[in-house]
Amino acid sequence: MKGENASSAGETGTIDLGGVNSSSSAVDLTDQIHQLPSCIKYSGPSPVSHYFRPKSTGIEVDGLNVKEAHFRGRKLQGTTVPLPDGYSGFVLGKKTFAKRKASDTNGGMTTSWRTNAKFQNITLWNHDNLPSKEDAFLRAFHWFDVAKALHKPVMADDMESASNPGATATD
Amino acid sequence: MGSECEIREWASTPCVMGIDEAGRGPVLGPMVYGCLYCPVSYMKTLSTLEFADSKTLKEEKREELFESLKGDEKIGWAVDVIDPRELSAKMLRKNKINLNEISHQSAMGLVKTVLDLGYLLTEVYVDTVGDPDKYRIKLTERFPSIKFVVAKKADSLYPVVSGASIVAKVTRDRALQNWEFDETAENMHRNFGSGYPGDPNTKSWLEDHKHSVFGFPSLVRFSWGTCEPYFKGGVQVLWEADEADDDDRKTAKRQSKLSNLGFTGMKRKSEDIESSGKGRCKFFQSRKLEQLSHF
Structure with a gap:
């Protein structure tokens, strides 16, 4: 799958998601993606599995299994959540190169993104607080349903039920 | 026990x-x-x-x-x-x-x-x-x-x-x-010394076990002032919890002192980490969602 993206600033770029079913070289990082409640001013490789050692606590909140880990002396409590059906997480790497054709007028630069890794779940960590369904990240998943409702083509029977409120139960 | x-x-x-x-x-x-x-x-x-x-x-x-x-x-x-x-x-x-x-x-x-x-x-x-x-x-x-x-x-x-x-x-x-390290980093050793900050063995153990991203193995008390000098040039990590110190003069002073050494974190404007959400619909604001036109 290839996506073309033209932003309002006039910048163009491509994102190569490697094809959902193709045998791409993307590494599977499922179970290894962590979202920490801090800003780490570093970008690059690090021996995460040697230092960051999540453990199961046996506690369950909102049906979420609570894990515990420590980072820089802080106690973190987190939970691993699967990404919704039909969605995947991607780790993208940037490739920037100058355009060769003189006819390109938008600064001469284009950006392309390549999939370096994919993942199907993410572990969300809170500092001090237990994870909960009310955490912003989990609530962000609400958007998937809203987006679907907003962008789904309207069918004849949708019109029917909309003009007859109460005829069909919706939630 | x-x-x-x-x-x-x-x-x-x-x-x-x-x-x-x-x-x-x-x-x-x-x-x-x-x-x-x-x-x-x-x-x-x-x-x-x-x-x-x-x-x-x-x-x-x-x-x-x-x-x-x-x-x-x-x-x-x-x-x-x-x-x-x-x-x-x-x-x-x-x-x-x-x-x-x-x-x-x-x-x-x-x-x-x-x-x-x-x-x-x-x-x-x-x-x-x-x-x-x-x-x-x-x-x-x-x-x-x-x-x-x-x-x-x-x-x-x-x-x-x-x-x-x-x-x-x-x-x-x-x-x-008998301490069992949680960490599995290479070249860890057990020559801790007494653990007192002035002990030369403790000092060299700390030097040998510092890590720019993770700080130290969890045997170390990260809240000790002794740790900071080991993190000159280490990766800065910012925490929301450190923001609250603004209310508390004494702690805030201590925190900013530590942050100069780039270790414990520092007070920072929230814009550093996230946008203010001004003009965004409440649905997106409360879920910390933001439309990106380029990245």
């Missing part, structure tokens, strides 16, 4: 207890609270057992005394081992708990443990580094039936506290010797 295997027949006679700590100052390893208790009538004998402030004794002598007090049927003991991860976590929480509070909770926990075992504690001698009067009042409020004697250097004044200091110190030393 302690001598709770079976209740001694003297449990219901008036008992005296001493409480002391080991490993409060060190930058690494657990802090241990230890207590020793015995019948009030046994106190005279206790003073002949050569218990002295554990710091003045050689390691072998401490081990020997610990073994002999364990074998003494008129003596009971218990310890509370506070993991360095717990110390760091509590002191770096959003609502920070200071070391004195952690210490007081631990000491009170020991009193409660021994009372719950069924021992009739009437007098408890406690060593402290903080204000003895305030601490005594706090203890008395919690346990009104017990007479508390709180003193600085109680470990060299009262044999029952000297005994407690031996229990605590031996337990701390063993816990450090």
Whole structure:
């Protein structure tokens, strides 16, 4: 799958998601993606599995299994959540190169993104607080349903039920 | 952990207890609270057992005394081992708990443990580094039936506290010797030294085990000021919890001092991490969603 993206600033770029079913070289990082409640001013490789050692606590909140880990002396409590059906997480790497054709007028630069890794779940960590369904990240998943409702083509029977409120139960 | 295997027949006679700590100052390893208790009538004998402030004794002598007090049927003991991860976590929480509070909770926990075992504690001698009067009042409020004697250097004044200091110190030393690293980084070694910040072995251990992203293995108490110099040039990590310090002048000052060294974090404007959300629909704001036109 290839996506073309033209932003309002006039910048163009491509994102190569490697094809959902193709045998791409993307590494599977499922179970290894962590979202920490801090800003780490570093970008690059690090021996995460040697230092960051999540453990199961046996506690369950909102049906979420609570894990515990420590980072820089802080106690973190987190939970691993699967990404919704039909969605995947991607780790993208940037490739920037100058355009060769003189006819390109938008600064001469284009950006392309390549999939370096994919993942199907993410572990969300809170500092001090237990994870909960009310955490912003989990609530962000609400958007998937809203987006679907907003962008789904309207069918004849949708019109029917909309003009007859109460005829069909919706939630 | 302690001598709770079976209740001694003297449990219901008036008992005296001493409480002391080991490993409060060190930058690494657990802090241990230890207590020793015995019948009030046994106190005279206790003073002949050569218990002295554990710091003045050689390691072998401490081990020997610990073994002999364990074998003494008129003596009971218990310890509370506070993991360095717990110390760091509590002191770096959003609502920070200071070391004195952690210490007081631990000491009170020991009193409660021994009372719950069924021992009739009437007098408890406690060593402290903080204000003895305030601490005594706090203890008395919690346990009104017990007479508390709180003193600085109680470990060299009262044999029952000297005994407690031996229990605590031996337990701390063993816990450090037997420490199992959670981390699996290469080239880790166990030449910790005493753990005191001034100890050359401790200094070189810290130097050998620092990591620019992760800081240190979790044996280290990250909340100790000693850690900061090791992080000059380390990766800066910002935490929301450090923002709250703005309200508290004293802490804020300390935090900004630490942040100059690029370690503990620093006060920062929230814009550094996320946008203000101005003009965004509430649905997106509350879910921290933002439309990106380019990235």
